[in-house]
Amino acid sequence: MKVLHTADWHIGKKLHGYDLLSDQAYILDQILKIAKTEAVDAIIIAGDLYDRSVPSEDSVRLLNQTIAKWNLTEGFPLLAISGNHDSATRLATGAPWFNQANFHLHTRLQEAFTPIVMGNVQFYLLPYFEPVDARIYFEDSELRTIQAAMPKVIEEMKASFDPAMSQILVSHFFVAGSSKTDSETKIEVGGLDGINGRLLTDFDYVALGHLHGKDALKLENARYSGSPLKYSLSEKDQTKGVWIVDTETSAFTFHELTPLHEIQELQASFEELLDPVYYGKVEREDYLSILLADRAVIPNLMNQLRQVYPRIIQVQRLNGYETAVENRLKAKSLKAYSPILLTEEFFTEVSQTELSPQQKQWVEEGLQVLIKGGIN
Amino acid sequence: MKVLHTADWHIGKKLHGYDLLSDQAYILDQILKIAKTEAVDAIIIAGDLYDRSVPSEDSVRLLNQTIAKWNLTEGFPLLAISGNHDSATRLATGAPWFNQANFHLHTRLQEAFTPIVMGNVQFYLLPYFEPVDARIYFEDSELRTIQAAMPKVIEEMKASFDPAMSQILVSHFFVAGSSKTDSETKIEVGGLDGINGRLLTDFDYVALGHLHGKDALKLENARYSGSPLKYSLSEKDQTKGVWIVDTETSAFTFHELTPLHEIQELQASFEELLDPVYYGKVEREDYLSILLADRAVIPNLMNQLRQVYPRIIQVQRLNGYETAVENRLKAKSLKAYSPILLTEEFFTEVSQTELSPQQKQWVEEGLQVLIKGGIN
Structure with a gap:
């Protein structure tokens, strides 16, 4: 079975004020082309489909059109989860109807434990969740962190493992050991919600979302796809793309994407x-x-x-500012300057030209008026 | 064929600051019960499912749960349109998948012209639209109003009428001649977007949304269902409910709803x-x-x-305020009152008690300070 793994679309994200919607539409089309060329059997979207919990109407339109095209027009099964940037409730709109078309979108922890079976693969779709969700689900008030909850989550998943099948986990977390870039939310910096990679060893593949660089994690069986676009200057040297995972050969191949604007x-x-x-x-x-x-x-x-x-x-x-005043006034006392001289220096610093004789005359006249008016 | 007609749910609406979500959940359950008791073949929801274009998460959850239960769990075909309070783009999320489950949600003008056929009925689902949508769809820059657009809309619908079938129009507009209450948006007051009831005569039934009273319109073949709850004080004497329409007998029966709180x-x-x-x-x-x-x-x-x-x-x-000052000062000149007397009157008016001797002394002392400070 051949699966395409992408994540962190962040539809609606702005880059230093620039709207990225057309860049995002362009790159999503490119992902679809790869899916078609590679004839994958399913597409994984590992969270953060939107950049904000309340996306703009234009963002909603782009996501709706994209997934309808991929799933209904092109017929690709979709396996998606909500990330920390998504509103699980809003993203879940329509989800109960999606299953009939082999589009599986999980947004609540309790949905993670029933695997989606396609071919000989069991997919476990674990959405981003908060510790409180784990406390409620496991009825265990001691679960104060994601790290504490994850062993229980994995244990419960393993109870339904079919030894005759492969298992793929789709998840959206910071796995300990990952390196980070600027465009992920700051809340998790320091690995506070990081989970231990060793917990994931029982899966044949772990399709991760959350970190934006494909090389953020080096585990044998787990990958971040990274975001399909560079979402901060700190990502400028990253290679963006998607993973194609072959469950028969256990080969992961990275397919690069070319953005509309680098x-x-x-x-x-x-x-x-x-x-x-x-x-x-x-x-x-x-x-x-x-x-x-x-x-x-x-x-x-x-x-x-x-x-x-x-x-x-x-x-x-690159080399800082040359401050004209600073250079010229070196070792001089500003107080020794006449108002006219100070004005000349300031004009020269800002405009990089000298006062013309006419301008100088206007400055002198203006200062005379001020002095007569009480300034001295 | 038996159809239930409801509209104007306005999920998320507040009544003078009170959250109505539990009242709305309660009344929607009651509508479902009527649908089950009457064993209707389909349910029409004629617009304004939400109260706001960006509904709260709790509102999204209630609507999502309601329609999933009605359509997927209970198996009722749904025929819905967006109203002027809905964001057509946001409401459309998931719509391409709904059709498979006989849930038809139209949010764009161009979707109105392909009838949904159930049994021997053609349903035309015309969402709320703006004149600009009609100008684009009909490629006619002269269409500046809904009234101007409607004859073209109806004409295009009639082109696909099957004489062997009944035709039901689902729409969300102010039909001229309707009476209004306070809880509809003010924009349309004056009938600016009103359409002429005569335009609708070719339909066997017109299921309308927009006005909140079921008696807002008296046409032989058209009804407002009204909102399922009273959404303003001006609706306090209205009877709220849903219509059951029998397309064989052309009988419309109104079924009353009982709110959680009147x-x-x-x-x-x-x-x-x-x-x-x-x-x-x-x-x-x-x-x-x-x-x-x-x-x-x-x-x-x-x-x-x-x-x-x-x-x-x-x-x-009921009888206005009793103003102590007004009564006592009748035929007296306020100017003739000393500051101390005025203060006493004011205190008595507000507190409905007389100044105690101690209080009176404080007032006198305070006024002395003011007078010494320059007030006289």
């Missing part, structure tokens, strides 16, 4: 950046983090850059 | 209201509008009443 870092001077020879060679439409070589203050910097580069997510100074 | 008006004095003999005879748990016979100011009125009556939606004075 995240890229540019390192150049302001003059270079606005030079057609330079920008003719870069992907101007990418999401760009710019490392500016200049030290001078550049007025109206962002507007000028955005005319050439429409998706700038940040601009940083 | 809306009731009490007319009594404060003393009576707090008298066990009085409140032992009234339904204290009802949503109450109280007409207070007293004219006197009663301190801490609401808190005292709420200890006996937990669901007060308003308190009004």
Whole structure:
């Protein structure tokens, strides 16, 4: 049996204010193409389908259209769970009808213990849950953490293992030992909700969601698919894609995805950046983090850059700022400066040009008015 | 064929701040019981399933559980449309899978023209739409109103009429001639989006939603079911229920619903209201509008009443307030009053007691301080 494993779509997520819906629609289409080319028997979506518990209408439309196309039009069985970013209640809308079409969406802990059987594989779909859900389900008030609950969860799953079949777990957690990037929620940093990878050894494959890098975990039988897109600058060097898992051969193959717009870092001077020879060679439409070589203050910097580069997510100074005043006033006392001289210095610092004779005359006249008005 | 017609559930609606979810769950169960007792062949829900475009999680849970129970557990075919209170996009979640279970939910104008055939009935499910939807669908930029669009909508439906069958239209609009109550949205007041009842004559039955009173329209072949609960004080004298429509005999029978808590008006004095003999005879748990016979100011009125009556939606004075000052000052000039006398009158009006000698002394001392401070 051949299964495609993806997760962490975060539909509706914005990247530094930029709406990613068209990037997400594009990448989801690409995942579908891989599923068709590879002729997989099912598609796993391991949580965080949405980025927010109350997604926008446009996000709802994209997810609804995507899963209807994959499941009803293309006929792929879907195995999905809710993640910590999803509202389990909202995501569950329609779920009781999905099963008939081989679309299995689990959003509550109690649903995790009845395996979905396809071919010779038992799929256990364990949605993201809170310790309180485990306390209620197991009627055990001592279960204060996910770590404490997981052995019980796995134990209960194993009770229904069929030795003649393979077992695949679909789950959305931080497995201890994983490395993290910036775009996951901060709550779990420090491994507070991390679970021990050894607990997972009885499954033939564990399809994980939650961490955004495919290499976040190195276990023989468990993988994070990672997010299909780079959702933070810290993910810029990650390879994004999906896993194709062959349950007969136990082979996992990673299939790369090519985004509509990459995240890229540019390192150049302001003059270079606005030079057609330079920008003719870069992907101007990418999401760009710019490392500016200049030290001078550049007025109206962002507007000028955005005319050439429409998706700038940040601009940083490679060598810090050159502060004109700081340099010129070195070892001088500011108090010794006349108001006219201070104004000239300030103008020069901000505009990078000297006052013209006419401008200087206006400054002098303006200051005279102020002095007459009581300032001295 | 026997069809149950309901509408305007407004799940998540609050009545003067009171959460109605348990009242709504109760009344929806009662509708299901009627459907079972009457052994209907289908249930029509004519729009405004939710009260808000972004319903709360609890509202989502109630609707999801209700329709799953009715359709999947009890096996009733459902015919539903979105109303003006629903977000068509959000409500449509899962809809492509519902059809397999004979649950037809239409949320877009273009879905209205393919009839759902059950037995010998063609059902046309016309969701609430905006004029812009009609302009796009009919490619006619002149369609600025619902009235202008409706003849085209009906004409297109009639093209698929099968003379061997009955036709039922499910729709959510203000049909001209209807009377209105307070709990519908104000936007349509004045009949701005009203459509002419004559347009509907070609249907055997028109199952309407939007207006909350079952008697809002008197057409031979069209009915508002009204809301299943009283959603405003102005609906207190309405009879709430559902229609059972028999397409063979063209008989419409109204089946009344009994709410968990009625809306009731009490007319009594404060003393009576707090008298066990009085409140032992009234339904204290009802949503109450109280007409207070007293004219006197009663301190801490609401808190005292709420200890006996937990669901007060308003308190009004039957005979207005007795204003002590007004009575006492009759034919006197306020200006002739000393500050001390004015303060005494005010205190008496608000507290319904006289100033004690000690209090009077404090007032005098306080006023002395003010007068010394510059007030005279």
